[in-house]
Amino acid sequence: MVPLSLTSSICLNIYFFIWGESVRGNCVQFSTMDSSAINILEELSNKGSKSNPNETGHKENCGESCSVQTKITREEKHFMCRNLQSSIVSYTRSTKKLLRNMMDEQQASLDYLSNQVNELMNRILLLNTEVFRKYLDPFPHRPVQAHGLDCTDIKDTIGTVTKTPSGLYIIHPEGSNYPFEVMCDMDYRGGGWTMIQKRINGVIDFQRLWCDYLDGFGDLLGEFWLGLKKIFYIVNQKNTSFLLLVTLESEDETSAYASYENFWIEDEANFFKIHLGRYSGNAGDAFRGFRKEDNQNAMAFSTSDVDNDGCRPTCMIGSQSVKSCSHFNNKTGWWFSQCGLANLNGVHQYPGKLLTSGIHWGTWVKNNSWVRLKSVSMKIRRIYNPLFK
Numbered sequence: 001m002v003p004l005s006l007t008s009s010i011c012l013n014i015y016f017f018i019w020g021e022s023v024r025g026n027c028v029q030f031s032t033m034d035s036s037a038i039n040i041l042e043e044l045s046n047k048g049s050k051s052n053p054n055e056t057g058h059k060e061n062c063g064e065s066c067s068v069q070t071k072i073t074r075e076e077k078h079f080m081c082r083n084l085q086s087s088i089v090s091y092t093r094s095t096k097k098l099l100r101n102m103m104d105e106q107q108a109s110l111d112y113l114s115n116q117v118n119e120l121m122n123r124i125l126l127l128n129t130e131v132f133r134k135y136l137d138p139f140p141h142r143p144v145q146a147h148g149l150d151c152t153d154i155k156d157t158i159g160t161v162t163k164t165p166s167g168l169y170i171i172h173p174e175g176s177n178y179p180f181e182v183m184c185d186m187d188y189r190g191g192g193w194t195m196i197q198k199r200i201n202g203v204i205d206f207q208r209l210w211c212d213y214l215d216g217f218g219d220l221l222g223e224f225w226l227g228l229k230k231i232f233y234i235v236n237q238k239n240t241s242f243l244l245l246v247t248l249e250s251e252d253e254t255s256a257y258a259s260y261e262n263f264w265i266e267d268e269a270n271f272f273k274i275h276l277g278r279y280s281g282n283a284g285d286a287f288r289g290f291r292k293e294d295n296q297n298a299m300a301f302s303t304s305d306v307d308n309d310g311c312r313p314t315c316m317i318g319s320q321s322v323k324s325c326s327h328f329n330n331k332t333g334w335w336f337s338q339c340g341l342a343n344l345n346g347v348h349q350y351p352g353k354l355l356t357s358g359i360h361w362g363t364w365v366k367n368n369s370w371v372r373l374k375s376v377s378m379k380i381r382r383i384y385n386p387l388f389k
Contacts, residue, residue, distance in 0.1 A: 146172035202348030271300035284363025
């Protein structure tokens with residue numbers, strides 16, 4: 001049997017209720033009419049007995065029979081009314097139960113559909129996020145709010161209000177078409193240092209081609225090379241001069257440093273030639289070395305696929321003939337001058353193994369041998385800015 005619809009069930013329930021009330025009223029009326037009829041019969045019987053004594057016995061028998069018949073009829077009607085009323089009540093209860101069950105089922109269906117809608121909405125949000133990231137990630141130079149021109153600028157501006165901690169900052173140097181992230185050292189010697197290179201454990205591979213050294217690579221919180229283009233934009237801002245600081249740590253955890261005033265590099269058309277001013281420190285001037293051919297100052301940057309090392313056609317490293325300093329230094333990039341005495345981008349040296357083509361600073365010597373380097377870093381700081389006193 002097909003279940004009744006909600007509207008049909010309600011209408012049918014109301015109809016039976018009205019019909020039941022009508023029947024119950026009729027039953028009451030019938031009961032009242034029966035009582036009146038009995039009273040009339042009794043009066044007629046009494047009058048008849050007074051007017052005709054001979055018919056007394058016959059009328060008494062008739063009255064008793066009518067009274068019994070009327071009583072039976074009245075009880076039957078009451079019984080029928082009670083049964084009908086009980087049936088109506090029972091049907092009403094069953095109808096209400098049916099309606100409750102139908103409403104519960106409808107509510108359960110609504111809850112299920114609501115949960116399905118919520119789940120679909122969550123999936124849509126996740127898909128939108130994935131699509132947004134997919135199409136946004138290929139564009140690394142998104143518009144963002146820069147903290148300053150460089151780390152020195154950030155220290156001089158924000159540092160006047162509150163202490164600036166070391167960490168990642170966004171800078172937008174003059175001349176650059178986009179801002180980029182840098183690591184700022186706000187603790188060493190007064191802070192304001194922009195980190196351009198760091199080596200600590202050899203996790204990052206520095207055996208890279210020109211394009212990688214151009215744009216930069218690695219992790220700013222670990223080992224990295226900032227990138228020649230970014231370094232160029234920082235050190236070529238108007239009315240500025242930068243100090244280059246090279247820090248060295250040996251395997252036995254002794255430290256040394258070399259600093260150079262007026263550090264800057266030329267543009268890409270000139271292969272980012274390096275320019276260094278006056279040296280100071282205790283690690284020796286490995287950039288210039290001991291011989292004329294060792295001097296890396298004013299040399300262009302070289303990689304394994306872009307050779308500017310000055311070896312024409314070869315360079316002599318001891319008794320060894322070398323065609324490419326980058327290849328001799330395990331395909332790393334640096335400002336080579338017939339290879340020279342410095343290469344902070346060389347292969348990381350592991351304890352107990354000396355690599356003449358690895359990370360080295362040839363003027364830091366102990367017991368007539370190059371000191372084995374555990375970690376190195378290169379950082380720059382603005383030493384003149386007319387905007388600040």
